[in-house]
Amino acid sequence: MKDDKRQGVSISVEDLVIEYQAKGQPPLRVVDGIGFQVSPGKRLALVGPSGCGKSSILKVLCGLQRPAAGRVSYDGMSPAEAGKRRIFGMVPQHDALLKWRTTAGNIGLPLRLDGQDRPRVKQRVDELLALFGLAEFGAFYPSKLSGGMRSRASIARALAVEPEILLLDECFASLDVLTRERLYKELSPMWSHLGTSLVFITHSVPEAVYLADEVIVLSPLPGKVIGRLTIAAEQPRPEGFMNSPVFHQATAKTRGLLGL
16 A cells, blocks of 8 residues: 655656657757646646657656756656656556456566565555456456456556556547546546546547646647646546536637647
8 A cells, every 4th residue: 555654746847848860850849848847646637739749748757768958857856766766657558468467467567576575466466456446357368358447457557566656648548438438437536545646648638627637738749838727626526527617618728729
């Protein structure tokens, strides 16, 4: 379970610039001067058209890519330092479950790589299987799971080492609308209970408004901030939130900023 001594970690992104360099070509700027803050337990959504640098931002946040300029800090720690301290967990767009491992084996993999002993691994995996409604599917391989189950297993795996923050890269994109909405309603209370902070990217405006406390809207390439919305509703969302004036107004404003 989460260590009660952990007080949460804030993310600070300042004037972030991301460029790609092709041989013999000038640098291509994909992100230009983006900044934001995420307090402990809060949720931030990045929304924008394809190719505006959303996934590149997450790569910088988790230390897989160096920015051309700007700064990312986890309470003063660099992404590399925060990664070593297991401050964040990453959930990719595709679940990336190992097909030769069971659900339990996939969820427990980060703990085994961390060198934890078998009893502790089993205890933590059992906790996560129960929390994510997968207790009866621990011995199943990914090919036998539904898309929603694979998404839950992927998020459970990212939470195995109890990170403060989840970075999610369109992890619901491959699911049908009904499955996605069911997962929002299932996962949102879990994240609230655990106190997990979220930074996630999505093409879905309803997803951003439903899950996030703040939505940042990005322009086409190079990605710049063209709008910020604070969603004035409690977390987790109350029943019927998707039919509320707050939801419809925030959705309409976000779509307007995107030119939809």
